[in-house]
Amino acid sequence: MEFTDRVLTCIDCGAEFVFTAGEQVFFHDKQFKNDPKRCKQCKAKRVRGNQKVRPETRTTCSECGAETTVPFKPTQGRPVLCRSCFQKQGKLVMAPEAAR
Numbered sequence: 271m272e273f274t275d276r277v278l279t280c281i282d283c284g285a286e287f288v289f290t291a292g293e294q295v296f297f298h299d300k301q302f303k304n305d306p307k308r309c310k311q312c313k314a315k316r317v318r319g320n321q322k323v324r325p326e327t328r329t330t331c332s333e334c335g336a337e338t339t340v341p342f343k344p345t346q347g348r349p350v351l352c353r354s355c356f357q358k359q360g361k362l363v364m365a366p367e368a369a370r
């Protein structure tokens with residue numbers, strides 16, 4: 271089977287990118303049915319984005335009762351503060367995220 275470079279359009283940024291003959295051979299070997307939908311940059315961005323996602327736990331601020339999310343599992347009995355209460359209290363050590 272012969273493959274030639276094809277120009278596809280990225281569904282994320284709309285940029286045209288080349289689906290090279292070599293990549294088509296690879297897709298054919300793997301029996302991937304669908305053409306790639308994203309350019310290299312957007313694909314890389316998605317991979318990076320996925321890696322950055324951290325588990326967030328929904329909880330309620332023990333100070334003001336506002337709903338907030340924390341990047342860790344709150345320990346029972348320990349106060350969890352929303353961002354603004356945390357800033358007000360300042361000294362309490364919470365998540366590394368909020369301490370930044």
Ligand SMILES: [Zn+2]
Nearest residue numbers: 280283309312
């Ligand atoms: Zn793109």
Ligand SMILES: [Zn+2]
Nearest residue numbers: 331334352355
């Ligand atoms: Zn609060």
